[in-house]
Amino acid sequence: MTKIYKGMKPTRRSFLTGAAASGVAMVSAKAANAEGDPAIINKQEWNQYLGEGVDARPYGMPSQFESHVRRQDVPWLTADPVSSVNFTPLHELDGIITPNGLCFERHHAGIAEVDPAEHRLMINGLVDRPLVFTMEDLMRFPRENHVYFLECAANTGMEWAGAQLNGCQFTHGMIHNVMYTGVPLRLLLQEAGVKTTGKWIMPEGADASGMTRSIPIEKALDDCLVAFKMNGEALRPEQGYPVRLVVPGWEGNMWIKWLRRIEVGDQPWHHREETSKYTDLLADGQARRFTWEMDAKSVITSPSPQAPITQGPGPLVITGVAWSGRGTIPRVDVTIDGGITWQQARMSGPSLNKSMHRFYLDVEWDGKPMLLQSRAHDSTGYVQPTKEQLRHVRGENSIYHNNSIQTWAVNEKGEAENVEIS
Amino acid sequence: MTKIYKGMKPTRRSFLTGAAASGVAMVSAKAANAEGDPAIINKQEWNQYLGEGVDARPYGMPSQFESHVRRQDVPWLTADPVSSVNFTPLHELDGIITPNGLCFERHHAGIAEVDPAEHRLMINGLVDRPLVFTMEDLMRFPRENHVYFLECAANTGMEWAGAQLNGCQFTHGMIHNVMYTGVPLRLLLQEAGVKTTGKWIMPEGADASGMTRSIPIEKALDDCLVAFKMNGEALRPEQGYPVRLVVPGWEGNMWIKWLRRIEVGDQPWHHREETSKYTDLLADGQARRFTWEMDAKSVITSPSPQAPITQGPGPLVITGVAWSGRGTIPRVDVTIDGGITWQQARMSGPSLNKSMHRFYLDVEWDGKPMLLQSRAHDSTGYVQPTKEQLRHVRGENSIYHNNSIQTWAVNEKGEAENVEIS
Incomplete structure (x- = not known):
């Protein structure tokens, strides 16, 4: 029942050239059809051997390929x-x-x-x-x-x-x-x-x-x-x-x-x-003193300086986390132009009291530089402030309780950097 | 400001003798006051040394005292x-x-x-x-x-x-x-x-x-x-x-x-x-065939054969998990007498679609034998069947899809055993 397509081993580029403009049409069907060799999936090393059994790992650990994911x-x-x-x-x-x-x-x-x-x-x-x-x-x-x-x-x-x-x-x-x-x-x-x-x-x-x-x-x-x-x-x-x-x-x-x-x-x-x-x-x-409650806050986790865009222009998942010590996070806004325009992000996962929330903005990246920011709204109506607003109230001596908006500058190569804008 | 009480090192028994009948009055104040030596908490070994630093465990593991918790x-x-x-x-x-x-x-x-x-x-x-x-x-x-x-x-x-x-x-x-x-x-x-x-x-x-x-x-x-x-x-x-x-x-x-x-x-x-x-x-x-959906099911996880009651009569937390492939679990009933009488358990934790749910029944154990069972109700109205009911429909050849009610027999010592009742 399986059709076999002859061709070259697919590469990242071949699949992404020609990615369509819509949010989900992100893999070039033409490229896959022409260049994708399905036979590759039957030639993988791990298809050829028996792996470790159920007695090998009484307490499991991450894959060897994830050793960079660490505190x-x-x-x-x-x-x-x-x-x-x-x-x-x-x-x-x-x-x-x-x-x-x-x-x-x-x-x-x-x-x-x-x-x-x-x-x-x-x-x-x-x-x-x-x-x-x-x-x-x-x-x-x-x-x-x-x-x-x-x-x-x-x-x-x-x-x-x-x-x-x-x-x-x-x-x-x-x-x-x-x-x-x-x-x-x-x-x-x-x-x-x-x-x-x-x-x-x-x-x-x-x-x-x-x-x-x-x-x-x-x-x-x-x-x-x-x-x-x-x-x-x-x-x-x-x-x-x-x-x-x-x-x-x-x-x-x-x-x-x-x-x-x-x-x-x-x-x-x-x-x-x-x-x-x-x-x-x-x-x-x-x-x-007695500033115990953690104010509403958010940050974009990807793309970010340690998680650059590696695939070039096209569909891009912008994601991050938001939280508030005062309740839930019904809404997060994301900007890609340093706050000139904001879009409401999509929340996904349970919305629980005083818990992290996950947000996503699915965009089509045109390959131009971006200034990425996220802005959390909590269930009390409080909105995450800019660093400028926070400094205006609290000065610049503080160490603790910085819940201001974070900015990442993304360049044409997809590399991100921590910057401050005013 | 700390008052120091003189006395012997407390033991498990000393604190539980005389535990009151109410659900939360479970530590004998008299025993604690008479026998509890608060000084013990200042004599612990781990209070005397500097432990490993933040560079020691890039990916953390459980305590050495938890090595019995394993697949x-x-x-x-x-x-x-x-x-x-x-x-x-x-x-x-x-x-x-x-x-x-x-x-x-x-x-x-x-x-x-x-x-x-x-x-x-x-x-x-x-x-x-x-x-x-x-x-x-x-x-x-x-x-x-x-x-x-x-x-x-x-x-x-x-x-x-x-x-x-x-x-x-x-x-x-x-x-x-x-x-x-x-x-x-x-x-x-x-x-x-x-x-x-x-x-x-x-x-x-x-x-x-x-x-x-x-x-x-x-x-x-x-x-x-x-x-x-x-x-x-x-x-x-x-x-x-x-x-x-x-x-x-x-x-x-x-x-x-x-x-x-x-x-x-x-x-x-x-x-x-x-x-x-x-x-x-x-x-x-x-x-x-094509029996893919997992029917509503539950089991008491403690006490159970691997988690006996070790503290004798008195306040006891009976707990377990319940789940359904068709939705959520709004209700779990628990019996301690093999199904003669049932009490509605307390659910705690988020109730999510097609997820495990946690239930508790907080009781005062009189030290007599118990026949413990739990019975899940799912959001479609379906109720977890007895093993007898399931066999009546499906016979005894089956291996898969046994979602029947589980029974643990607990004896006077608090030891639990897997039994079948009819």
């Missing part, structure tokens, strides 16, 4: 990799789920290797009944599942001063988006009995940095989770195994990893990580 | 592991996403290691323009993201003849649930131009088994995807890297991996995998 650190950024960050390769991903092995890491004393049988979680302070939980104890409480983004407050922070890092992995890769399974923190606090004077909590990590942050009791009783699974399986060590705090929509530093203690108090603690760090220094020398 | 094959099941199956450890997972490393495998000639630069996808047969696509060509078509379950038609097949395999990993583990990113097959077929005589497609795999199946053109033009990502990253080699067919809601064997060719024809091909295999032999010797 990447920037050695010059900090003095030591135990207190530093690496970045999610956003330019290589699609959809909205970040695979666990590629979720960016941020440590203050390296990765604690915690034995879950020995780990304990204490609740103390202004409570009726101080409690210590084993992991097995936590497994007896009702659980919930939610997909949430986790974004470091410093994500895109280097860009305040101008276009610096060349690639969305580095400008926007301090974010990941996974499904968490955990116990609502509310249930554990109710078990301990928060006194009427208890207005704040201070979660604390079990690693050598003993990370602490202050969180208002309203948030703690709202949607915080004490989570032990991500994307179905146990948390990864670098994400706080065996248990971390999930603080939906709020800056990542508050999502305490290796969670060992939650103290209830009557006021914030003003520890280092909420005074000298994770506050926003304004132009007048004053610092904004 | 598991059953050596006696087939003659050779290159043509066999392994099973998703459902009893260790939660939520609805299956991590890529734990998605069950089914191969017919082992894992093909395909170079994406050399791979081609051909569309031929009853089309106006036979086409050959490179991977880069596929990247130019509009993409979509969907979470779908993939279930092998033989999942639970060994149980037709009675309770045989002791653990939901083995009875129900030929299923996984991930987010796919891919091009609607419809767009590729439109590009090739299906002739009016084209009523069926035959996708073909590039591995040494050259797997083929017949699929009606209506399904091909409806929701099938030519997918290249799972859970955000490239497909895994054992799941068809670099490209597989996604046939939502239909049996897994049709989801051709390492997809290299799609032929369009005017009738089904009746190949081996749709005649001697993947048909259902009835009691009268006739075989049901």
